[in-house]
Amino acid sequence: MATVLLLEDDPATRERLAGIVAHAPNLALAAACGDLAGALAWLGSHPAPDVLLVDLQLPDGSGIELIRAARRMAPQAESMVISVFGDEAHVVAAIEAGATGYLLKDASAEEIATAIERLRAGEAPISSAIARHLLKRFRAQEAPAASAPSASPLTPRENEVLQLIAKGLSYQRIADTLDMSPHTVTTHIKQIYRKLAVNSRGEAVFEAMQLGLLPRAGS
Amino acid sequence: MTRRWRRALLLPLIAVLAGLPWALDRLVAVPEPLRLSKALFAETIDDERARERALPHRWRSDCADCRTVWYRFDLALDDLPPQTQAVLVPAQADNVAVYLNGRLIGQGGRFADPVARLGPRPLLASAPAALWNPGDNRLYVLVKAGRPDHGFMPAPGLGPEAGLRRLAQWREFLALTLPQVFATAAAIVALTMGAIWFHRRRDADYGVYALAALAWAVHVLFAMLVDTPWPAPVWDAWLATTAAVAAAAAWVMGARLSDRGPRRVAALAAAAAGGAAAVAAFAEPTGVGADVVRALALAAFGLAGAQLAWRNRQRAVALSAAGAAVAAGAVHDLAVAARVLAPDAVPALPLALPVLLGVAAWLLLLRFVETLNAVELLNIDLEALVRERTAALEAQFERVRELERERAIATERERLMRDMHDGVGGHLVSMLAMIEADDRRPAELATVVRDALDDMRLMIDSLEPVDDDLNAVLAMLRDRLAPRLRAARVDLHWDVPLLPAVPGLTPARVLHVLRMLQEAVTNAIRHGGARTLWIAAAATPDAVRLVVRDDGAGFDPATVRGGRGLANLRRRAAEVDATLTIASAPAAGTTVSIVLGLRGNASAAA
Numbered sequence: 018m019a020t021v022l023l024l025e026d027d028p029a030t031r032e033r034l035a036g037i038v039a040h041a042p043n044l045a046l047a048a049a050c051g052d053l054a055g056a057l058a059w060l061g062s063h064p065a066p067d068v069l070l071v072d073l074q075l076p077d078g079s080g081i082e083l084i085r086a087a088r089r090m091a092p093q094a095e096s097m098v099i100s101v102f103g104d105e106a107h108v109v110a111a112i113e114a115g116a117t118g119y120l121l122k123d124a125s126a127e128e129i130a131t132a133i134e135r136l137r138a139g140e141a142p143i144s145s146a147i148a149r150h151l152l153k154r155f156r157a158q159e160a161p162a163a164s165a166p167s168a169s170p171l172t173p174r175e176n177e178v179l180q181l182i183a184k185g186l187s188y189q190r191i192a193d194t195l196d197m198s199p200h201t202v203t204t205h206i207k208q209i210y211r212k213l214a215v216n217s218r219g220e221a222v223f224e225a226m227q228l229g230l231l232p233r234a235g236s
Numbered sequence: 237m238t239r240r241w242r243r244a245l246l247l248p249l250i251a252v253l254a255g256l257p258w259a260l261d262r263l264v265a266v267p268e269p270l271r272l273s274k275a276l277f278a279e280t281i282d283d284e285r286a287r288e289r290a291l292p293h294r295w296r297s298d299c300a301d302c303r304t305v306w307y308r309f310d311l312a313l314d315d316l317p318p319q320t321q322a323v324l325v326p327a328q329a330d331n332v333a334v335y336l337n338g339r340l341i342g343q344g345g346r347f348a349d350p351v352a353r354l355g356p357r358p359l360l361a362s363a364p365a366a367l368w369n370p371g372d373n374r375l376y377v378l379v380k381a382g383r384p385d386h387g388f389m390p391a392p393g394l395g396p397e398a399g400l401r402r403l404a405q406w407r408e409f410l411a412l413t414l415p416q417v418f419a420t421a422a423a424i425v426a427l428t429m430g431a432i433w434f435h436r437r438r439d440a441d442y443g444v445y446a447l448a449a450l451a452w453a454v455h456v457l458f459a460m461l462v463d464t465p466w467p468a469p470v471w472d473a474w475l476a477t478t479a480a481v482a483a484a485a486a487w488v489m490g491a492r493l494s495d496r497g498p499r500r501v502a503a504l505a506a507a508a509a510g511g512a513a514a515v516a517a518f519a520e521p522t523g524v525g526a527d528v529v530r531a532l533a534l535a536a537f538g539l540a541g542a543q544l545a546w547r548n549r550q551r552a553v554a555l556s557a558a559g560a561a562v563a564a565g566a567v568h569d570l571a572v573a574a575r576v577l578a579p580d581a582v583p584a585l586p587l588a589l590p591v592l593l594g595v596a597a598w599l600l601l602l603r604f605v606e607t608l609n610a611v612e613l614l615n616i617d618l619e620a621l622v623r624e625r626t627a628a629l630e631a632q633f634e635r636v637r638e639l640e641r642e643r644a645i646a647t648e649r650e651r652l653m654r655d656m657h658d659g660v661g662g663h664l665v666s667m668l669a670m671i672e673a674d675d676r677r678p679a680e681l682a683t684v685v686r687d688a689l690d691d692m693r694l695m696i697d698s699l700e701p702v703d704d705d706l707n708a709v710l711a712m713l714r715d716r717l718a719p720r721l722r723a724a725r726v727d728l729h730w731d732v733p734l735l736p737a738v739p740g741l742t743p744a745r746v747l748h749v750l751r752m753l754q755e756a757v758t759n760a761i762r763h764g765g766a767r768t769l770w771i772a773a774a775a776t777p778d779a780v781r782l783v784v785r786d787d788g789a790g791f792d793p794a795t796v797r798g799g800r801g802l803a804n805l806r807r808r809a810a811e812v813d814a815t816l817t818i819a820s821a822p823a824a825g826t827t828v829s830i831v832l833g834l835r836g837n838a839s840a841a842a
Contacts, residue, residue: 101689102696121719123689128719145711146700185711185732 019067019137020047024056024083025099026075030122034070034099037126044068044133053078057086065091068133070120072099073107081114088115095136105150112151112213118142140203148182151213155179170212178205246549249557253591254564257584261568264407264582266326266393270400273391275307275377291391292578296384303351303382307389309375316370321363322397324404325377327411327580328354329386330468334361335376337369345462350471351382352462356411356582358404362397382468390580407582415456415586422593423453429600441492445600448485449593455479456586476533483533486562486592487540493555493599494547531573537585538566541592558595561588651744655695659751663688687758690716694754698747704737706780706832709746710773713753721769724761731772735780738832748808749782749830752816755808756784756828759801764788764826778834785827790820 021038023046025031035049047066050056053075060083069087071080084096098111098119108119119142120132132142143151155171171179174195181191192199276286277293279302286308289298295305323334323342330353334342342361345352375394381387393400426449433443455478464471544559565588571577667684670677697712710732721728753771760766766788774781802818805828809816813833820826 102693104696105700123686124719125723128722144715145708146697146715149700149708183711184705184707184734185714185730187730 018043018045019133020045021068021070021133022047022056022059022066023049023070024051024053024075024080025049025070025072026051027072034122034129037129038070041126041130041133044130052076053080053083056083060086060090065094067094068136069094069096070099071096071111071116072122073111081111084111084114084116097132097136103144105146108147109150109154109213112147112210117207117210139207143182143206145183145185148179151209152176152179152183154213171209175205175209175212178202179209182206246553246556249553250545250560253557253561253588254567256561257565257568257581257588260410260584260587261577261581264326264403264410266324266391266403270393270395271391272309272394275309275389277389278306278308279304281306281376291389292580294388294575296387299384301384302387303384304378304380305387305389307377307379309377309392309394311373311375311394313368313370313373316368317365320365320397321368321394322400323361323363323375323377324393324400325359325361326390326392326404326407327356328359329379329388330354330382331380332359333378334359335378336361336363336367337373339367341367347380349382350464350467351380353382353464353468353471354462355460356407357462358407358411360397360401360404363394382464383472386468388580390578410587411582412460415583415590416460418586418590418593419453419456422449422590423457425593425597426450426453429597432604441489441600441603444485444489444492445593445596448482448489449597451478451482451485452589452593455482479533480536482589483536483540486589487536487543489596490540490544490555490559490592491547493596494544494552531570534566534570534573534585537589538563538570541566541588544592552599554595555599558592561591564588648743652695655747659691659695660688663691686720690720690754691751694750695747698743698750702741702746704739704741706735706738706741706749706773707732709741709749710753710771710782713750714771717754717757721757721761726761726766727768729768729770729772731770733773733775735773735775736834738780738834745812748812749814749832752805752808752814752828752830753782753784755801755805756826760784760786760788760826763801764790766825775834780832780834782830782832783827784829785825787825790822790824790826792822793818793820 021044023031023035023038025034028051031049031051035046038044038046047063048056048059050059054077056071065087069083071083073080080098084098087094087096095118096111096116098108098116099122100107100119101122103119103121108116111119118132118136120129124132135142155176177195178191181194186194188199188202191202195202273291274288275291275293277289277295277298278286279299286306287298289307291307293307295302299305323336325332325334325342328344331344331347331351332342332354333340333344333347341363342359344354344357344359377389377392379387379389393403426446429442429449430446433439433446436442455475458478459475466474541559541561541563545556545563546559548556548559562585565584568577568581568584572581572583663684667681667688670681670684693716694713697709697716700708700712702708714728714730717728757769757771760769764786766786768787770783770785772783772785774783805816805818809830815831817829817831818826819829
């Protein structure tokens with residue numbers, strides 16, 4: 018049974034999603050908040066939930082702040098963005114803050130339950146468009162350090178995986194193409210997510226994690 | 237400095253400069269107590285025919301052809317002089333020797349022809365006490381001229397050696413050393429100006445200056461030569477010529493430097509002086525002509541100086557003062573030449589002309605510097621102008637870019653509005669109709685809403701930059717389709733290999749392709765009731781073929797013509813220049829294939 022914290026400002030959508038979570042056999046709704054302040058307050062005063070479903074555009078701020086706070090206060094919790102369009106600019110920003118996937122707001126009860134289960138099972142859902150954005154993002158990070166090849170944040174293998182996802186290949190197909198198991202593909206994707214989160218937060222945070230001052234991402 | 241101040245300063249300055257030659261004459265004259273102003277003059281050393289003459293004496297009136305004459309001084313002494321005495325002969329024409337009581341005590345230079353020309357050099361002959369007799373003493377001065385008309389005897393001085401030596405040194409300094417220094421400086425400046433003129437022929441001022449200064453320097457330095465290489469008449473002509481050239485060039489220079497110089501007069505004067513000098517040099521070996529030329533040249537100097545002083549009295553004070561100095565010097569020397577003044581006076585022009593040369597050099601230098609400054613300013617102006625033009629051009633480019641951007645935005649907005657009208661707009665209208673009819677068919681309403689959402693997502697996806705990558709476009713579609721197909725329990729077989737780039741894959745084209753595929757999929761599920769869907773892509777060198785196949789009910793293309801879905805498919809295919817084929821038969825499923833050309837087609841993309 019996984020506990021879920023829901024943050025969504027539109028009452029109808031919040032009610033719908035809360036209902037779906039409450040009725041799903043393996044999920045339990047811990048809380049459903051309508052604004053950022055309420056969610057942050059709840060997170061600070063209750064045991065950490067297993068999953069956070071976070072809307073980004075809120076009346077009193079950005080859901081990204083809650084994702085960041087969760088990384089700090091509940092490192093083992095998984096965050097998912099809920100979005101109308103799943104447009105990349107928002108989702109990639111959320112991933113950089115520590116989210117590991119996204120849900121469309123009109124997804125069916127079944128889809129939502131399946132996605133959360135998969136997330137809990139260690140899978141990292143990623144769309145082709147987001148993969149393309151990640152490739153671009155990593156390339157941009159690489160560019161200034163072109164003189165030092167070791168500065169590239171992705172391994173060649175991770176780069177290949179990301180490229181095939183961007184081309185629309187299924188995990189099975191990617192596994193066949195790269196001669197690995199589908200589970201390994203998932204591992205690579207999780208690693209990529211982690212690197213994106215690390216790379217986007219500046220050297221100070223990275224150094225702090227290296228020194229053990231901050232918990233490592235996703236561990 | 238105001239004009240009134242200048243004028244007030246100018247008159248005293250000119251007065252001082254004009255009086256200077258006479259003041260110098262007084263300074264270096266042999267003082268009266270020591271002056272021997274009378275002598276016995278004889279053509280040969282024959283005391284019987286000697287006659288008394290006042291000194292200074294030009295002997296031409298007594299002996300027109302004599303070149304060597306004697307002057308005898310009878311000196312009666314009561315006691316022997318207490319210290320060494322000396323005889324000072326202040327100027328020579330052209331050479332002298334001094335004898336006391338039959339002993340030679342001083343000599344100028346060579347007596348054989350060409351005779352040494354001592355000119356303004358003073359001769360100091362020391363007369364030690366041992367040579368004097370109590371009572372009568374006899375002092376002889378032998379004078380030899382290069383030409384009879386040169387001949388004259390100044391009034392010598394006799395007295396204690398120390399005082400006379402100081403006087404001699406003063407005369408030598410003023411008559412020889414100072415003019416030599418000036419002449420050498422003038423020659424150096426002349427060479428510099430000549431070099432400037434050589435590289436800048438257009439600027440004749442530098443050339444005229446060089447000529448004037450050089451001719452002057454040559455004249456002065458040659459006039460001081462003691463041992464001349466040529467016989468006296470030729471040497472005189474040569475000196476006169478250099479003086480005339482210097483005078484003419486100085487006049488032209490002064491005229492050019494003046495604010496409003498009478499250039500034609502200057503040129504005529506220059507020609508006259510030069511011509512006279514030439515005539516004098518070759519036509520009159522006896523030497524009268526040389527005197528005339530010398531007088532002419534001096535007159536020319538005087539005129540030029542006066543003119544300079546007058547012309548520039550208001551603005552170029554320095555030039556005016558220099559002109560005054562030259563005029564004064566020339567008048568002084570002319571007075572000596574015309575025997576108005578004693579011939580043993582120190583020549584003043586060699587001291588005055590350097591003033592003019594110095595002022596002129598200074599003015600030319602100022603002009604040179606001003607030209608440099610002007611060029612520099614001009615360059616700065618030019619740079620500013622270039623900067624200005626560059627800025628204007630940049631602004632213009634910026635405006636053009638701005639216009640282009642505005643046009644692109646307008647085009648894109650128009651397209652987005654059309655697309656929204658096509659998609660979301662239509663869905664919203666049908667939703668409204670269903671709600672107003674109050675049919676209470678929530679499942680159908682949900683379907684329309686989902687369609688509207690799906691269409692908006694397609695629009696958003698189409699705005700993604702895809703860099704002509706059709707794989708990316710298809711991948712986005714797959715991500716969008718998958719949840720719907722799962723919900724409808726339809727199996728999707730996805731068979732898309734890596735495809736070549738499709739040139740001109742603009743957002744508009746992407747949206748058309750996405751909507752065609754979506755339409756095909758929707759038709760297969762809604763109208764065909766398909767359970768399985770195959771989506772495949774294949775590339776040939778010229779084209780990419782996209783195929784959507786289903787196992788649904790199918791239809792007979794011969795009987796089913798209409799349907800908004802099919803019409804939309806055809807319209808969009810035409811818009812992106814794709815070839816659309818729909819193959820179907822009742823109970824045999826439907827195959828929709830879209831062939832996109834790989835040759836970039838700008839008109840299709842627009």
